[in-house]
Amino acid sequence: MMGPVHVVLAPEPGGGMRLRRLDDPDGDAGPGAVADATAAVRALERDRSGDRAAVRWTWDDTAVRYPPLLADGARVERAHDLRLAHRILRHSTLASGSGLATAPPGPWDEPATPEHTPVPRPRAPQADALFDLRPEPAAGARAHPGGAPDAAGAVAELRAQRAAVAGSDDPSRLRLLLAAESAGALVAAEMRHAGLPWRTDVHDAILTEVLGPRPPEGRRPARLEALADRIRAALDAPPTLNPDSHPDLLKAMQYAGVGARSLRKWELEQVDHPVVAPLLEYKNLYRLLTANGWHWLDAWVEGGRFRPEYVVGGVVTGRWASSGGGALQLPKAVRRAVVADPGWRFVVADAAQLEPRVLAGMAGDEAMARAGRGGDLYAGIVASGAVATRELAKVGMLGALYGGTTGASAQVLPRLARAFPRSVALVEDAARTGERGGIVTTRLGRSSPPPGSEWDAAQAGALEDAAGADAATRARTATRSWGRFTRNFVVQGTAAEWALCWLASIRRRLWELGTAGPAGLAPAPFADRPHLVFFLHDEVVVHAPVAMAETVAEQVRAAAEEAGRLLFGDFPVSFPLTVEVVEAYADAK
DNA sequence: GCTTTGTGCCAC
DNA sequence: AAACGTGGCACAAAGC
Incomplete structure (x- = not known):
């Protein structure tokens, strides 16, 4: 078996992409500068497909480079994400003496530029008085000029990263962390590509059932309007009282002698007044309407799939964040709409007391x-x-x-x-x-x-x-x-690392399970293969053909054991899972 | 008019 | 008005 080939993929200044083999830094892999990156990537992956991780890609940013490949139905086995790795190495105490960590800020310290961000940019995190985590711009640092680093820049950065890892206090741990983070970025892109199966008709039925039929734009649904009337009646307030206005509502409550100083649920629950019951229900339904109502459906579900943007490493601790659609806060109330394709099932697994x-x-x-x-x-x-x-x-x-x-x-x-x-x-x-x-x-x-x-x-x-x-x-x-x-x-950070290792192992195992006959509704390259569709800190959902569901469940368990060994070696700590095979996400747990 | 801030609730 | 960590998001109000 040949060793892996390392190939850097980077944009050419004049357009197109360049593939450069690391063991041949002056030459280029195959065609060198290419117009059709997908074809080149696919050809190299296929040539080396007998070997696990036979091709190790390196690129600046998985969230930018991978989606177009996936759109063409191409999958890569392994890809090193320079930007994510840089961020880790830049701050890790294990590599604090490295050239990479001590160099002045450069382009790799910049957040992804707008060109790097294919979906609406998340709002800048609000500066908290106490937890100001925004990097302080160093003297002399200037904004990233905008263009993505070229192949030479990517190669140089990769070498700096390798040196930082090799010279660190614990190369094997850092190596694992960077591999896991990079694999996570592949998973995130693939989950967005595949999408979470979502039944618009079921979602609409849920909304209609609890809120009433979809009202004309700008009007309250019937059930909310009825509750608003009950709130006004209980407070002896005029029909002009708008329950959506906190100041107005608080004033009316004070006037009616309700002993609550805020509108928080926990505080309302502690006072005894006829307004409490309808108000709590109003808040409950209002939340469903505004966060996951018809507008949400229109904005985020298309073609029977919910496609959120996951932000790998988006939380300081290393947890993922998400941007748009609130993927990490899907309320239990709408999970009935998450239904597997015909002939498919969800394997839902969650780590107990992670x-x-x-x-x-x-x-x-x-x-x-x-x-x-x-x-x-x-x-x-x-x-x-x-x-x-x-x-x-x-x-x-x-x-x-x-x-x-x-x-x-x-x-x-x-x-x-x-x-x-x-x-x-x-x-x-x-x-x-x-x-x-x-x-x-x-x-x-x-x-x-x-x-x-x-x-x-x-x-x-x-x-x-x-x-x-x-x-x-x-x-x-x-x-x-x-x-x-x-x-x-x-x-929390080490739990996130366990979860990344778990995800990476699941991803590889699912691919190795191979295909299951005729193609289903999932997009290529996952049409006939089980694939990850959702991840939530300590929980995964795999979309799998019925016949493969039990096998998938076994592999997900095996992956959890593998993750435990990767982090803690022979130390006898176990990571049991709750695993269920269901048709709808809501049926789990 | 626009953007920012405060509130409150969802997930883990 | 929370106490006790990490986030996203929508809305109304406040600020410019």
């Missing part, structure tokens, strides 16, 4: 790993004798992961600390590091950002001679808040 298990693995916590062996980690904690009930075990663990300081979660923390000292110490250490303004790093090497300028200012303010009590309070609040962030970062 974050505490990941914590056990990171901490080398044998006791916690043992508690997780039976499938339900929280039940295992109860069985260990540490706490009395499953609910306490759950809130206690979540409190440890999030930094909860009140209520039941804080009360059971000492008991958890006694029973699982290694796990608790790991998150406490991460919190202390953050409180000092330090940086924490995940299992595979993704590092947290340093605190922003607002944080520094708060700390400095408390040290000034004239500093008052409120300056001290502000500094303390900022300190603790950043500690909660770094505490959670290590666990």
Whole structure:
């Protein structure tokens, strides 16, 4: 078997694409500059198809380069995403001494330019006073001129990345992280290409059932209008009262003597007044209408598929974000509309108690790993004798992961600390590091950002001679808040790494299962193959021909075991899944 | 008129 | 008015 060939694919300044083999930096793979990149990619993938990952592509940005290939029905086995890798290496404490990390900011530090972003750009993240994560422009840094890096630039960047990894404190972990991140980018593009099967007629029926028929533009659906009347009646308010206006509604509620100071659900639930029931229901239906109503259907579902844009690494911790359509917040109420194609099924799998298990693995916590062996980690904690009930075990663990300081979660923390000292110490250490303004790093090497300028200012303010009590309070609040962030970062970030490895393994295994006879409704190259259609932090949905569903379920389980081994080697922490084969997403769980 | 901010709820 | 992490999104109000 030949080793893999490494091929850089980059745009030519004058148009078209260039394929350059890395082992032959002065020459070009096959045709060199090509007008039809798909044909060239397809030919090379086919020539080497006997070998797993026989072709290793490198390009600037999977989200830009891959969709056109997929549109032509071409799939690549493996592709290194330079921009995603650069971002990780630039900040990782494992590679902090590298040339890549110490160089002044360059084009690879720029976010993807508008030309790089095929779908509507997400709104700029709002600057939070405390968590200002936007990179601070260094002196001398200037905007990326706009054009994508050419082949020479991509080769140079790849070499810098390889050097940074090779010279790092843990090359194998970083190598795995970059491979997983890059594979995730392929999965994201493929899921968008394939789309999540969506039955517009079922969705419309759900809306009609709970809201009434679709009203003319600008009018309330009948059920909402009726609830608005009941709200007005309960408040003795005039017909002009608009329940969508918070100030008006709050005023009317105050006048009627409702003892709520906000319109939050949890607060309304605590007051006893006839307006509460219709108001809560109004808010419920209003949310469905505005977030996933007919407008959403018109905007996001086409040809029986929902195609969201996933933003790989879009969250600081390494989780994915999404842009448009709210793919990561699909409410349970509309999941009935997610129906598999005729003759196909969904294999829905979700990792049970992923974050505490990941914590056990990171901490080398044998006791916690043992508690997780039976499938339900929280039940295992109860069985260990540490706490009395499953609910306490759950809130206690979540409190440890999030930094909860009140209520039941804080009360059971000492008991958890006694029973699982290694796990608790790991998150406490991460919190202390953050409180000092330090940086924490995940299992595979993704590092947290340093605190922003607002944080520094708060700390400095408390040290000034004239500093008052409120300056001290502000500094303390900022300190603790950043500690909660770094505490959670290590666990959430490592869980995201596990999930990336899981996804990558599922993707490869599904492809290796091959085809299943006649083509279905999915687009090429997935028409006759099981394929991923949805991912949500610790959950995946595979769309598969009926006859293959059980095999797919087995492979998804095997992939979870593989992910555990990749991150934690022989350490005996398990990652059990809930796996179901269903026709509609709503039927899972 | 437009953009930004505040509110509140959805997902994990 | 949350307490306790990460996000996206829609709307009304406020600001320019």
